[in-house]
Amino acid sequence: MAQQEWKGREGGERGPLPVYGVPYADGQPFGGPPSGGPVGEGADRESEPEPGREPAVQVRGLWKRFGSQVAVAGVHLELPAGRFIGLVGPNGAGKTTTLSMVTGLLRPDDGTVRVVGHDVWADPVGAKSRIGILPEGLRLFERLSGRELLAYTGRLRGLPGAEVDRRADQLLEVLDLSANRHKLVVDYSTGMRKKIGLAAALLHNPEVLFLDEPFEGVDPVSAQVIRGVLERYTHSGGTVVFSSHVMELVESLCDWVAVMAAGRIVAHGPIAEVRGAAPTLQDAFLSLVGAGRRGGEDLDWLGGSAR
Ligand SMILES: Nc1ncnc2c1ncn2[C@@H]1O[C@H](COP(=O)(O)OP(=O)(O)OP(=O)(O)O)[C@@H](O)[C@H]1O
Numbered sequence: 001m002a003q004q005e006w007k008g009r010e011g012g013e014r015g016p017l018p019v020y021g022v023p024y025a026d027g028q029p030f031g032g033p034p035s036g037g038p039v040g041e042g043a044d045r046e047s048e049p050e051p052g053r054e055p056a057v058q059v060r061g062l063w064k065r066f067g068s069q070v071a072v073a074g075v076h077l078e079l080p081a082g083r084f085i086g087l088v089g090p091n092g093a094g095k096t097t098t099l100s101m102v103t104g105l106l107r108p109d110d111g112t113v114r115v116v117g118h119d120v121w122a123d124p125v126g127a128k129s130r131i132g133i134l135p136e137g138l139r140l141f142e143r144l145s146g147r148e149l150l151a152y153t154g155r156l157r158g159l160p161g162a163e164v165d166r167r168a169d170q171l172l173e174v175l176d177l178s179a180n181r182h183k184l185v186v187d188y189s190t191g192m193r194k195k196i197g198l199a200a201a202l203l204h205n206p207e208v209l210f211l212d213e214p215f216e217g218v219d220p221v222s223a224q225v226i227r228g229v230l231e232r233y234t235h236s237g238g239t240v241v242f243s244s245h246v247m248e249l250v251e252s253l254c255d256w257v258a259v260m261a262a263g264r265i266v267a268h269g270p271i272a273e274v275r276g277a278a279p280t281l282q283d284a285f286l287s288l289v290g291a292g293r294r295g296g297e298d299l300d301w302l303g304g305s306a307r
Pocket residue numbers: 066069070071089090091092093094095096097098
């Protein structure tokens with residue numbers, strides 16, 4: 001089965017896959033830890049960051065305004081490598097704006113972003129060659145088939161054709177898209193679009209994967225498949241940063257979380273630390289973002305029965 005053949009970044013029987021395009025500065029294929037142990041099954045996922053390993057993302061004093069609207073208000077954040085990281089916050093908190101600036105899609109008004117040590121704006125090629133992105137409102141080349149989209153993405157990433165073919169076929173198989181490989185992307189369902197977008201983001205085996213709401217519109221079976229692929233990716237040393245509103249999902253998937261509210265980071269760290277004494281992450285989240293008990297008490301006209 002293709003899933004078993006697809007070896008992670010620490011390699012398997014076949015060893016690590018070769019790196020193409022811009023070589024990694026530390027000479028480590030696939031961003032495997034230059035020192036320290038592997039992050040994976042059996043590792044203490046909530047322990048301190050691995051010693052000697054560059055943070056996946058370092059954000060300093062990040063600001064973004066849209067007219068009078070301050071979307072991101074001086075974010076400082078350091079995301080450890082090799083973790084499954086959730087970025088959570090209420091609607092309008094600034095998550096998408098932050099992720100857009102961190103991935104080089106939107107220029108900040110102020111501040112710096114480094115991805116695995118590479119400044120996103122001073123060294124865009126160095127930074128972008130190390131990341132994969134599944135952005136919000138994913139725009140894809142609609143008139144290509146899923147298979148053609150992966151071939152195109154792979155060649156853009158500098159992978160040789162044979163390697164693109166091998167990886168694309170494995171990803172299509174693992175993500176259960178093989179039967180739809182020749183269908184045009186325009187005819188893909190929402191969940192299929194997420195999966196082909198994820199395949200495109202993973203194809204060059206990035207060091208850090210940024211996903212904006214990857215499970216939105218995805219059925220439970222596909223969600224399980226995506227989850228398995230992402231867990232495999234982090235277990236072999238990759239870093240996932242994903243935004244979500246579904247706190248149960250974040251709690252079950254992530255080992256590290258950053259909470260945003262009103263353009264600022266209000267808490268960050270290992271899940272257990274952020275949860276503190278609260279029974280669930282959802283409870284901790286509600287108290288962190290200052291949510292009141294607005295359950296619609298004022299909507300006295302709503303609800304059928306006359307009073
Ligand atoms: N291009 C834009 N022009 C004007 N305002 C914007 C723009 N993009 C974002 N904003 C505003 O910036 C703030 C943060 O938006 P952002 O999309 O980053 O929030 P979010 O946390 O991702 O929200 P959601 O969870 O609803 O997706 C909001 O008030 C939003 O209206």
